[in-house]
Amino acid sequence: MSEYPNITAVLFDVDGLLLDTESIYTEVTQEIVSEFGKTFDWSIKANMIGRAELESSRYLVEALNLPITAETYLERRNGLLRAGFATCKAMPGAEKLIRHLSDHSIAMSVATSSTRELFDIKKSGHTDWFDLFKHSVTGDDPEVKNAKPAPDIFLAAAKKLNAQSDSTLIFEDAPSGLAAGLTAGMHVVAVPDPNMDKSRYTGATMLLESLEDFDPSLFGLPGFAD
Numbered sequence: 001m002s003e004y005p006n007i008t009a010v011l012f013d014v015d016g017l018l019l020d021t022e023s024i025y026t027e028v029t030q031e032i033v034s035e036f037g038k039t040f041d042w043s044i045k046a047n048m049i050g051r052a053e054l055e056s057s058r059y060l061v062e063a064l065n066l067p068i069t070a071e072t073y074l075e076r077r078n079g080l081l082r083a084g085f086a087t088c089k090a091m092p093g094a095e096k097l098i099r100h101l102s103d104h105s106i107a108m109s110v111a112t113s114s115t116r117e118l119f120d121i122k123k124s125g126h127t128d129w130f131d132l133f134k135h136s137v138t139g140d141d142p143e144v145k146n147a148k149p150a151p152d153i154f155l156a157a158a159k160k161l162n163a164q165s166d167s168t169l170i171f172e173d174a175p176s177g178l179a180a181g182l183t184a185g186m187h188v189v190a191v192p193d194p195n196m197d198k199s200r201y202t203g204a205t206m207l208l209e210s211l212e213d214f215d216p217s218l219f220g221l222p223g224f225a226d
Contacts, residue, residue, distance in 0.1 A: 005169075008168070016173040021122055024157055025154040034075055047059060049193075051147060051176050109160055137156045154180055165185035165203065189204065191205040
């Protein structure tokens with residue numbers, strides 16, 4: 001018997017997992033905070049990844065003691081982000097995995113903390129394979145009352161797929177997303193940024209350096225032909 005559960009539905013985070021948007025977030029944030037003589041580094045970013053944008057912005061403003069409100073920062077940040085997101089690249093292995101699961105009719109959904117508006121911009125250069133998702137749930141979905149690390153977004157996505165928690169697999173890069181998945185009673189494959197402290201991923205069913213390293217057959221899913 002496999003040490004891993006048999007999976008029938010798969011949920012995916014987006015930022016830093018399917019699309020390389022984290023570098024864009026970092027560049028834009030540094031551009032803003034540098035105006036106040038501050039530095040945005042991993043000691044700050046590590047505690048913001050995966051959280052709702054207003055919550056993470058409040059953390060940033062407080063942590064760096066910025067003389068602006070979180071709302072002001074967000075308005076400025078989101079204006080700068082839109083141009084960058086329109087040209088973001090796919091993470092290694094992302095498109096291959098999504099196409100493979102779709103080819104085998106595996107139920108899939110996006111579950112991203114991003115707003116619907118920004119999500120649509122991020123995927124605009126990759127619609128050919130993002131359109132393979134049966135559903136997508138964003139952070140501003142009415143069913144998502146609480147942001148990660150609360151389980152709301154994953155429970156809402158699983159509900160759309162009529163999936164049971166114990167047979168649902170989540171792909172995440174953030175500790176807050178891992179916590180949300182575990183609270184939802186689901187299984188989580190974590191693919192952290194190389195800069196993240198791996199000790200923050202206790203409880204993950206599997207820890208990978210890249211989506212390219214994932215073997216679907218370990219979870220009772222169709223394996224890659226090659």
